[in-house]
Amino acid sequence: MSTATPEAAGASDVPIIEISNLNKWFGAFHVLRDINLSVAAQERVVICGPSGSGKSTLIRCINRLEDHQEGSIVVDGTPLTRNLKNIDLVRRDIGMVFQQFNLFPHLTILENCTLGPIWVRKMPRQAAEEIAKKFLDRVQILDQAAKYPGQLSGGQQQRAAIARALCMEPRVMLFDEPTSALDPEMIKEVLDVMTGLAESGMTMLIVSHEMGFAAQVADRMIFMDDGQIVEENTPDAFFNNPQSDRTKLFLSQILRH
Amino acid sequence: MFFRDQGEMLPPRTAPITEVGLVGWLRINLFSSYGNAALTLISLAILLLVVPPFIDWVLIKAQFSGDSGEACSGIGACWAWVDQRLGQFFYGFYPAEAHWRVNVTAILLVPAILYVLVDNMPGAKFGRWFSYVYPLLAAYLLVGGFGLEVIQTDKFGGFMLNMVVGLTGIVLSLPIGVLLALGRQSRLPVIRLLCIAFIEAVRGVPLITLLFVAIVLLQLFLPPEVSLDQLLRVIIMVTLFASAYMAEVVRGGLQAIPKGQIEGAQAVGLGYWQTMRLIVLPQALRISIPGIVNTFIGLFKDTTLVIIIGLFDLLGHARLLQTNPDWIGDVDHEAYLFSAAVFFLVCFLMSRYSVSLEKQLSKDRH
Numbered sequence: 001m002s003t004a005t006p007e008a009a010g011a012s013d014v015p016i017i018e019i020s021n022l023n024k025w026f027g028a029f030h031v032l033r034d035i036n037l038s039v040a041a042q043e044r045v046v047i048c049g050p051s052g053s054g055k056s057t058l059i060r061c062i063n064r065l066e067d068h069q070e071g072s073i074v075v076d077g078t079p080l081t082r083n084l085k086n087i088d089l090v091r092r093d094i095g096m097v098f099q100q101f102n103l104f105p106h107l108t109i110l111e112n113c114t115l116g117p118i119w120v121r122k123m124p125r126q127a128a129e130e131i132a133k134k135f136l137d138r139v140q141i142l143d144q145a146a147k148y149p150g151q152l153s154g155g156q157q158q159r160a161a162i163a164r165a166l167c168m169e170p171r172v173m174l175f176d177e178p179t180s181a182l183d184p185e186m187i188k189e190v191l192d193v194m195t196g197l198a199e200s201g202m203t204m205l206i207v208s209h210e211m212g213f214a215a216q217v218a219d220r221m222i223f224m225d226d227g228q229i230v231e232e233n234t235p236d237a238f239f240n241n242p243q244s245d246r247t248k249l250f251l252s253q254i255l256r257h
Numbered sequence: 258m259f260f261r262d263q264g265e266m267l268p269p270r271t272a273p274i275t276e277v278g279l280v281g282w283l284r285i286n287l288f289s290s291y292g293n294a295a296l297t298l299i300s301l302a303i304l305l306l307v308v309p310p311f312i313d314w315v316l317i318k319a320q321f322s323g324d325s326g327e328a329c330s331g332i333g334a335c336w337a338w339v340d341q342r343l344g345q346f347f348y349g350f351y352p353a354e355a356h357w358r359v360n361v362t363a364i365l366l367v368p369a370i371l372y373v374l375v376d377n378m379p380g381a382k383f384g385r386w387f388s389y390v391y392p393l394l395a396a397y398l399l400v401g402g403f404g405l406e407v408i409q410t411d412k413f414g415g416f417m418l419n420m421v422v423g424l425t426g427i428v429l430s431l432p433i434g435v436l437l438a439l440g441r442q443s444r445l446p447v448i449r450l451l452c453i454a455f456i457e458a459v460r461g462v463p464l465i466t467l468l469f470v471a472i473v474l475l476q477l478f479l480p481p482e483v484s485l486d487q488l489l490r491v492i493i494m495v496t497l498f499a500s501a502y503m504a505e506v507v508r509g510g511l512q513a514i515p516k517g518q519i520e521g522a523q524a525v526g527l528g529y530w531q532t533m534r535l536i537v538l539p540q541a542l543r544i545s546i547p548g549i550v551n552t553f554i555g556l557f558k559d560t561t562l563v564i565i566i567g568l569f570d571l572l573g574h575a576r577l578l579q580t581n582p583d584w585i586g587d588v589d590h591e592a593y594l595f596s597a598a599v600f601f602l603v604c605f606l607m608s609r610y611s612v613s614l615e616k617q618l619s620k621d622r623h
């Protein structure tokens with residue numbers, strides 16, 4: 001738990017996530033190479049790059065769904081090591097939203113949301129349900145609270161997954177291609193929720209290829225290729241004046257669609 | 258041209274007789290094709306050949322009273338022994354004046370099981386506690402001590418012995434099997450290897466061998482002044498045996514749970530045991546219900562193997578009856594038939610429960 005609040009620190013100089021010289025291998029495969037990245041409180045960072053470039057692996061390292069071999073990751077003052085206590089602390093501060101939602105199919109939407117508050121934050125059931133209802137209302141699926149995930153549309157499921165993460169009242173939200181598994185007509189409802197979240201001042205690290213959304217929401221764009229951060233810039237400069245050839249190629253491919 | 262008065266309207270036509278009622282049902286289900294019709298007729302012929310003579314033998318021409326096999330004609334079944342021997346079939350050599358203790362234990366078993374298996378029972382909160390306490394209560398009632406006369410476990414026998422060994426094995430093998438299955442997937446190599454070694458070793462040996470080990474070999478490893486109760490050894494071996502199979506059944510369920518479920522739980526901040534208990538196991542066990550119940554049924558039938566080491570369960574008493582001079586040669590079929598029927602009843606109930614549970618769970622979710 002940290003005592004530093006974003007307000008007290010003044011938005012963007014205290015980093016919540018501080019990654020330096022990060023290297024990771026899957027066996028002999030060097031998947032992340034010398035990554036340096038720091039994300040300030042209330043900052044919105046969007047990561048893009050070709051498939052297989054290591055975007056998912058990078059953000060999964062931040063809440064230790066993957067471990068790393070070299071370099072350091074510090075989240076809100078807590079270094080990520082083998083220390084299980086630190087891992088618990090970090091996970092408490094970070095909410096994550098997956099491409100495949102990963103809702104728990106045997107629990108109702110409400111139970112999906114109260115699980116963390118009850119078992120991790122040790123809240124009484126009633127208080128947990130109040131929090132859950134608040135966030136389900138915020139993503140506009142409060143009326144679905146009693147249903148099971150399998151009874152919801154993809155867009156509703158992803159919004160429920162966002163609510164589930166918010167119920168832990170995290171300081172940072174990670175999104176790994178949250179709209180890639182959705183039918184086109186459902187993408188907007190999820191992006192709208194994320195835009196609202198950004199406007200409320202949440203620190204967000206988002207892997208996404210929704211470039212319109214990125215241009216609107218991001219404070220900073222990051223382009224990854226081959227396990228490296230190739231380019232890092234404001235959205236304006238990134239889209240209008242990309243520096244590296246690889247970024248230009250990627251943007252030309254993705255914007256053509 | 259052609260018209261009709263309103264009054265002359267024909268009544269609405271009923272569906273053709275060939276599609277409704279008994280005839281329709283027969284047509285659709287039993288005679289839908291030549292092959293199907295042939296199978297139906299052959300089955301019918303076999304049933305006609307077997308069932309009437311069986312009923313004739315088992316009931317109509319049967320002899321129900323008498324003191325020995327001589328009372329029986331040999332044309333029908335001989336049930337004369339039931340009167341004398343039914344007690345032994347169910348209680349073994351458990352003292353007659355203490356049969357009430359077995360009866361009370363058996364009656365209390367009903368609510369103990371129902372409170373575990375059936376949701377929304379009245380007084381569920383208290384009932385659950387009763388179910389948890391029941392094993393201790395049952396042990397106290399059956400064995401005695403603390404004011405009740407102590408009855409040695411070598412007096413246990415008949416169907417009661419099958420129930421004691423079977424139910425204890427069932428209740429213990431599921432949690433042990435779950436732990437073994439989790440251990441087999443552990444990241445810690447020592448735990449993983451131990452679990453694999455245990456599972457493979459136990460699965461690779463017939464239960465009979467394990468029972469011999471329990472009786473003969475175990476004593477070699479224990480200090481001579483320690484003597485473990487014979488029944489306890491049997492229960493331990495049967496439980497371990499079933500646990501190894503259970504572990505593999507549960508492992509199948511665990512493997513069917515997508516990795517994303519565990520990651521979702523970790524991302525919410527749940528620890529390993531919370532993730533297993535709240536997310537993974539509820540889903541994995543649900544998938545594994547048929548295999549779990551199958552293992553339970555197998556375990557229950559395996560309790561008859563105690564005969565090998567000199568304990569007389571239901572089947573043991575059925576055999577004993579046949580070697581009794583009064584009945585020798587007259588009750589070979591009857592005693593076995595009776596035992597088979599009792600086992601069938603219990604196993605069939607388990608199987609039915611598993612089916613209804615699966616139906617209910619699949620209804621819940623969608």
Ligand SMILES: Nc1ncnc2c1ncn2[C@@H]1O[C@H](COP(=O)(O)OP(=O)(O)O)[C@@H](O)[C@H]1O
Nearest residue numbers: 026029031049050051052053054055056057058
């Ligand atoms: N658990 C794993 N084991 C081995 N290789 C992996 C594993 N996860 C990902 N990879 C590989 O690492 C590379 C980066 O994967 P990923 O981070 O998922 O890329 P992205 O999200 O940018 O598409 C890919 O080549 C992928 O095949």
Ligand SMILES: [Mg+2]
Nearest residue numbers: 055056057177
């Ligand atoms: Mg990815």
